[in-house]
Amino acid sequence: MTALKKVNDAAMRAFTWVTIVFGSFMTCIVFVNVITRYVFHTTIPWAEESARFLFIWVTFLGVVIANDRKEHMQLDFVVNLFPYNVRKVILGLVYLAIVAFLAILIHGSVRYTVNQWDWKSSALHIRHGLVYMIAPISFTMLALQFFARGIGEFMSIGKEEEV
Numbered sequence: 001m002t003a004l005k006k007v008n009d010a011a012m013r014a015f016t017w018v019t020i021v022f023g024s025f026m027t028c029i030v031f032v033n034v035i036t037r038y039v040f041h042t043t044i045p046w047a048e049e050s051a052r053f054l055f056i057w058v059t060f061l062g063v064v065i066a067n068d069r070k071e072h073m074q075l076d077f078v079v080n081l082f083p084y085n086v087r088k089v090i091l092g093l094v095y096l097a098i099v100a101f102l103a104i105l106i107h108g109s110v111r112y113t114v115n116q117w118d119w120k121s122s123a124l125h126i127r128h129g130l131v132y133m134i135a136p137i138s139f140t141m142l143a144l145q146f147f148a149r150g151i152g153e154f155m156s157i158g159k160e161e162e163v
Helices: 003-039 047-068 084-116 128-132 134-155
Strands: none
Touching (some): 003 047, 003 134, 047 128, 084 128
């Protein structure tokens, strides 16, 4: 098992648990806030903001988890028309192009996170940078996953086609 695979597996275990915990908290907060709004005619001041921030984290972590499990939709009908080795080259190049695009997203999200660092939220009084730092983290994990896939495609050139 390669070092990159070990890092990815450990990160996926952590991402999965954080997603479960944050998603559960978000659901409970929204549920309690709905009950207080319609039964007691009042709201919890920090509920909307905390649910929104948790949703951001759950969304970005979920993208990485789904990508790791290869659960995102992939349109490969054109690529599948090519012979096996040509298909592997095309997929390898596509994955590496995705890594290049993710590098741009990493750069932009780091700049945005740093820019938002000193701003504090109105209800929770936490730094917006803490909320948005999940973007560069998830983009980096996606880049590592696609890099490993791209290298894997190139490494499988010349080997037998999987049935």
